[in-house]
Amino acid sequence: MLYSRGNPSDYEKIYEITQDPTWKWDNMLKYFIMSEQLDDQAVLSSEFGEYHGTDGPIGVTKENREVCDEYLRAFEEAGEDVVVDNVGAGILGYSSSFYHILDGLRTTSSESYLPPLNNNPNLYLTRYSTAKKILFDGDNNVVGVTYLKDGQDVTVFANNEVIVTAGSIKSAQLLMLSGIGPKKHLKNMDITVISDLPVGQNLHNAVGAALVFKTNRKADSEVFDPHEIPAPVIVGYAAFNKSDLFPNYESLNFVIDDHQYMISFCGFTIGIENSICDELYKLTDGTQVLWSNLNVLNPKSRGEIQLRSLNPEDQPVIETGYFSDDQDLEDVVDAILDFIKIESTPFGQDNALQFLPVAEMCNGIEFGSRDYWRCYVLCMTFVSWRDAGTCAIGEVVDTKLAVKGVQRLRVVDTSVFPYALGGAIFAPTVALAEKAAEMIIHDQYQNMAFM
Incomplete structure (x- = not known):
C-alpha cells in the first residue's frame, strides 16, 4: 500500500529510448496529479504541494505517527536529508511514507475507477475468465480474443483494438501464446510466428x-x-x-x-x-x-x-x-x-x-x-x-504502447517499463493507464477524422 512514483531518472531513461518527450518526468507528473487525491494539509501547503493532486480517484494519505519522526532523527544524524516529501518531486532523502489509503480504507484502481461505470453500456466485465489467445487476420490486424470460462471457449471480436493488461508475467505469456515473441522459442513450442519480438526476455526487478x-x-x-x-x-x-x-x-x-x-x-x-x-x-x-x-x-x-x-x-x-x-x-x-x-x-x-x-x-x-x-x-x-521489462517500450511496443509488427494491439501494464522503477509500482501503473487512455482516445478521434 505504499504510494510512490519512482525517480525522475526512470522516466528520462524511457525518453532516451523513445525520443518521445511525453515520457519525460515533467510530462508524466500530470498523470500522477490527475489520478491522486491527497489528504495531507502539511504536504499540500508546503513547497511540494504543487506536485500533488486533490481531486483524483486514488485516495492518498501520509504516515503521521510520532515514532517516525523519532527514527527520522537517526537518518538525519547519519548524514541523510530528512524532507517533508520525497515522492512528489522525486527527490533524495528520507520521509515518512505515503499510502494509497483514504479514510482508513485502502484505495484500489478497481474501487476507484469502476463504480462510476456500473451502468455504462460500453463496459462489460467477465469474471473467472482466462484469456487464451489473441486472434489476427491475414494482414496481422487484431480481430478479437478467445478466452476460457467455465470450461468453455468464448470468442469476442474487436471493432477497433485490443488492449492487453495482464502484468509483466501474464501479458508476456498471452502474447507468446498468440504468436508474438522470440521466433526460436515459439517454433519450439509449435506456435505460428506472427511477430518476432523479444517478449519475456528483459525480465528484471x-x-x-x-x-x-x-x-x-x-x-x-x-x-x-x-x-x-x-x-x-x-x-x-x-x-x-x-x-x-x-x-x-x-x-x-x-x-x-x-x-x-x-x-x-x-x-x-x-x-x-x-x-x-x-x-x-x-x-x-x-x-x-x-x-x-x-x-x-x-x-x-x-x-x-x-x-x-x-x-x-x-x-x-x-x-x-x-x-x-x-x-x-x-x-x-x-x-x-x-x-x-x-x-x-x-x-x-x-x-x-x-x-x-x-x-x-x-x-x-x-x-x-x-x-x-x-x-x-x-x-x-x-x-x-x-517486475518489468517483458514487453518493453522500444523492443516490443512503440512509444504509444502499440505492439510492433501487428496492428490494433497495445500492452498497458508494468511489462512495458524498460527498467524496474525506483518506487512502489501502484501509482506508476495508474499513471501509465491514464496516459494510455489519453493516447487511445486521441488515436480514435484521429481515425474518425480520416473516415
Whole structure:
C-alpha cells in the first residue's frame, strides 16, 4: 500500500529510448496529479504541494505517527536529508511514507475507477475468465480474443483494438501464446510466428536485502487498529555519492511493535526461511524493531519468461535471473555499508540500535567484511514486486504502447517499463493507464477524422 512514483531518472531513461518527450518526468507528473487525491494539509501547503493532486480517484494519505519522526532523527544524524516529501518531486532523502489509503480504507484502481461505470453500456466485465489467445487476420490486424470460462471457449471480436493488461508475467505469456515473441522459442513450442519480438526476455526487478535491528524500547502492545498500516513506514532514497541527484538505493523502514505481525511479515510477505523468522522472534525479545528492506534501484541482472506449454492455465517458466550480474550483489553490499551507519548515530546509541546477524550460514566469515555481507544478502534477499521489462517500450511496443509488427494491439501494464522503477509500482501503473487512455482516445478521434 505504499504510494510512490519512482525517480525522475526512470522516466528520462524511457525518453532516451523513445525520443518521445511525453515520457519525460515533467510530462508524466500530470498523470500522477490527475489520478491522486491527497489528504495531507502539511504536504499540500508546503513547497511540494504543487506536485500533488486533490481531486483524483486514488485516495492518498501520509504516515503521521510520532515514532517516525523519532527514527527520522537517526537518518538525519547519519548524514541523510530528512524532507517533508520525497515522492512528489522525486527527490533524495528520507520521509515518512505515503499510502494509497483514504479514510482508513485502502484505495484500489478497481474501487476507484469502476463504480462510476456500473451502468455504462460500453463496459462489460467477465469474471473467472482466462484469456487464451489473441486472434489476427491475414494482414496481422487484431480481430478479437478467445478466452476460457467455465470450461468453455468464448470468442469476442474487436471493432477497433485490443488492449492487453495482464502484468509483466501474464501479458508476456498471452502474447507468446498468440504468436508474438522470440521466433526460436515459439517454433519450439509449435506456435505460428506472427511477430518476432523479444517478449519475456528483459525480465528484471529491484532486489536487495532485509536488515533487522532490535532496540532497547519496549514493544508497544496496543491493540492493532485495522484502519492503519500495522507498522509505520519511513521511505528513504539515498546515493552512495552524496552529491548525486539520483538514488542508488531505496530503504523501506518498518517500525514494528507487534511481533506476531513481524513473523507474518518475515515469512509470508518477505518470504524468508521460517527458521530465520523464528530466530528473529527470539532475538528481538519483546523490543521495538526496525526492519529495513534495502533495494538497489538500477539492477543489471536480467531474467526471462518462457512458455511451459500451450495451456494458458499452466504457469509459464520464470527465470528471475536475480544476481546473475555480480555487480548487483556488490551494489547491495555497498547499500548495506552506507545504511548501517545509523547504528552509531546518537539516536542509535541512545536506543541501543543493534543489527541482528541471523544468517547462520555466514557465521564462519569475518563479520562486517564484504564477504560476510555477500553471504548475508543471499540469505536475506528481498524482492520488491516491481517486475518489468517483458514487453518493453522500444523492443516490443512503440512509444504509444502499440505492439510492433501487428496492428490494433497495445500492452498497458508494468511489462512495458524498460527498467524496474525506483518506487512502489501502484501509482506508476495508474499513471501509465491514464496516459494510455489519453493516447487511445486521441488515436480514435484521429481515425474518425480520416473516415
